[in-house]
Amino acid sequence: MSETHELILEAKHVTKKYPASGGRTLVANRDISLNMYRGRTLGIVGESGCGKSTFMRMVASLEKPDQGEILYRGKDMGKLKGEALRQHRQNIQMVFQDPSAAFSPRMRVMDIVCEPLLNFKRIRKKEKEAAARKLLEMVELPDDFIWRYPHNMSGGQRQRVGIARALALEPEIIICDEATSALDVSVQAQVLNLLEDIQKKYNPTYIFISHDLGVIKHISDRVAIMYLGRIVELCEADEIYK
Ligand code: ADP
Numbered sequence: 001m002s003e004t005h006e007l008i009l010e011a012k013h014v015t016k017k018y019p020a021s022g023g024r025t026l027v028a029n030r031d032i033s034l035n036m037y038r039g040r041t042l043g044i045v046g047e048s049g050c051g052k053s054t055f056m057r058m059v060a061s062l063e064k065p066d067q068g069e070i071l072y073r074g075k076d077m078g079k080l081k082g083e084a085l086r087q088h089r090q091n092i093q094m095v096f097q098d099p100s101a102a103f104s105p106r107m108r109v110m111d112i113v114c115e116p117l118l119n120f121k122r123i124r125k126k127e128k129e130a131a132a133r134k135l136l137e138m139v140e141l142p143d144d145f146i147w148r149y150p151h152n153m154s155g156g157q158r159q160r161v162g163i164a165r166a167l168a169l170e171p172e173i174i175i176c177d178e179a180t181s182a183l184d185v186s187v188q189a190q191v192l193n194l195l196e197d198i199q200k201k202y203n204p205t206y207i208f209i210s211h212d213l214g215v216i217k218h219i220s221d222r223v224a225i226m227y228l229g230r231i232v233e234l235c236e237a238d239e240i241y242k
């Protein structure tokens with residue numbers, strides 16, 4: 001894999017600790033090392049509380065490791081500050097389990113999907129409607145949905161809006177943190193298919209987090225299994241049941 005695919009992100013001996021009750025320390029991630037390649041999907045599976053989301057927050061540069069480093073295209077992201085850090089965050093976007101919790105109920109779909117574009121001054125206000133229509137097309141939603149509010153949509157449609165918003169900045173890496181976990185099985189399959197089609201067209205790298213081994217096996221090229229803050233196994237997806 002390393003010969004045919006471009007390496008874009010390397011985690012090297014990443015450890016993250018949090019203060020816990022009674023003055024103790026909780027080691028949420030312990031000595032995690034792995035590589036991510038352009039256009040590929042890394043699945044991360046493990047029980048609740050094993051440190052999956054903690055690791056993702058560091059990959060997304062929302063938090064910094066206590067030890068170790070995360071290199072993006074060879075550069076240590078832990079050293080970025082201020083505006084350089086803000087700019088870098090455009091490269092890595094996230095899709096969450098419950099997008100409605102992340103969306104303001106008073107924002108229309110158009111405003112939700114265009115917010116990152118306006119924040120980073122990629123478009124002007126008057127270009128919003130056209131940009132929103134284009135993003136909805138990418139996630140196969142009817143373009144008149146730009147006028148809708150999140151509460152007037154189904155769970156699957158809302159998750160498509162979450163994906164459209166994540167795509168807006170054309171990130172190199174998209175992190176899906178339990179992104180389909182709350183959906184019915186048939187809707188979940190549709191959203192997974194959409195994510196696969198998007199990867200074929202635009203070649204983003206995915207990190208797919210789930211507690212559902214079936215989903216992980218279906219969508220991933222490689223799978224990391226986490227347990228109590230460590231990666232206990234890293235293998236090709238088709239080796240996972242061995
Ligand atoms: P997962 O996503 O696999 O369910 P998390 O990464 O959310 O796991 O959490 C890993 C461990 O770190 C848990 O024990 C959790 O309580 C703890 N943890 C996560 N974030 C914080 C934080 N900001 N402060 C203190 N403890 C945290």
Ligand code: MG
Pocket residue numbers: 052053054177
């Ligand atoms: Mg989590």
